[in-house]
Amino acid sequence: MIEILSSAALATVQDLGRTGSLRWGVGTSGAMDNLALAAGNLLLGNALGAAAIEVPVFPFKVLFDDDCAFALTGADCAARLDDQPLLPWWVHQARAGQVLTLGLPRGGAQRGSRAMLCVAGGIDVPEVLGSRSTQLRGAFGGHEGRALRKGDLLRAAGAGAACRTGFGLVPPSLALPLERDGVAAVRVLPAAEYMAFEPTSREAFWAGEWKITPHSDRYGYRLEGEALRPIAPMELRSHGIVPGVIQVPHSGQPIIQMRDAQPSGGYPKFGTVIEADMWRLGQAPIGSRIRFIETSWEEALDALDEVRAWLDKVARMVELHRGAPAATK
Structure with missing residues (x-):
């Protein structure tokens, strides 16, 4: 026990x-x-x-x-x-x-x-x-x-x-580093309402740094940065969401849905952190800053393959260690 x-x-x-x-x-x-x-x-x-x-x-x-x-x-x-x-x-x-x-x-x-x-x-x-x-x-x-x-x-x-x-083993933060201008970064796919935001807001999202505020937890990360503004007011019915979805409430400050996120919500969806980078986000300390990198569906799949390849490498390394004779004193 x-x-x-x-x-x-x-x-x-x-x-x-x-x-x-x-x-x-x-x-x-x-x-x-x-x-x-x-x-x-x-x-x-x-x-x-x-x-x-x-x-x-x-x-x-x-x-x-x-x-x-x-x-x-x-x-x-x-x-x-x-x-x-x-x-x-x-x-x-x-x-x-x-x-x-x-x-x-x-x-x-x-x-x-x-x-x-x-x-x-x-x-x-x-x-x-x-x-x-x-x-x-x-x-x-x-x-x-x-x-x-x-x-x-x-x-x-x-x-x-x-x-x-x-x-x-060498941790993935060293084996699979990802930064933008010296700041920890994650890759994001534009989501359903992305084009409904002002061009200047879309540019600011990729160009700026975003602070993870103290109002963040396993349910969601609330970010602080330049407010994201829609071209016109949006009212959406609640719809399905998953971890990684970036929603924008009326304040314009994004919220990233995390592992304990509820399965539905009505805020506009600006983007989605790719599955391969959710671990990076999960380790980002409260108060730290992150950057977002725009990616494509094909690049997101390649990133997932890279993570799986790293785990396969770990599995092979462990197999070699477990097959080695025990050290003697």
Whole structure:
């Protein structure tokens, strides 16, 4: 078992998300950085979408009640196992009674904002609608449908099992960098109402920097920048939306729908962050600035292929490590 020792808010159990339920008005949820989750699971030999603990607020502490291999991915949080410093994006071994502490993310504006604690076998909580992800708004999935609290106990499905440790990988922020003029960037497809905005607003969207405001969370990122103005007032009926959609309310300040986004909304759709870059957005710290790069459908597919190729490379590397003979002392 893993005991939560921290009272830090908003840590949740997440997997790759709840697909196929939008028709019932159920959002996807899932890890804000799906690449960190998938890579952590590959490092441990888990199924790609095994559930893990997503940590957005620090410090965060857990106690391992059993021997358990684990991997830390996502933000570099100056982690320590008891008093021993740990490498990020690495596979480690905890012994029964040891305490893992995650400190504040480090590394400047590109440091990331969320850590993923992946454990051998994955976090064992019941599936709801085919996923173990926590849906906070609906209060289901994950651990009792809520954020984790001090004293919660979680079972690691592979605790006590043999698992090769002591290796890791180069994080995707370094392997797959994307910036515009030194600012973190994501690629965006123009959406249905894009051409209904003033030309100067369309130009400003691509040319300017956008601040992620404190009024941002797993539901949506509210941005601050030059207001986007429609050519004429628009009133739309509510319609289906998905994570990544950029909507523009009457204020002209965009909102990017994130993993816990509701499945419908009526604001005009200016663009959509491509699936391959959602992990970058999920790691963008509150208060940081981002840039948008206009892309095409073909380029979006190529970007997704690039991400899949990186994961395939990780899988091959892990296979080589697991096939290597154990080091002797």
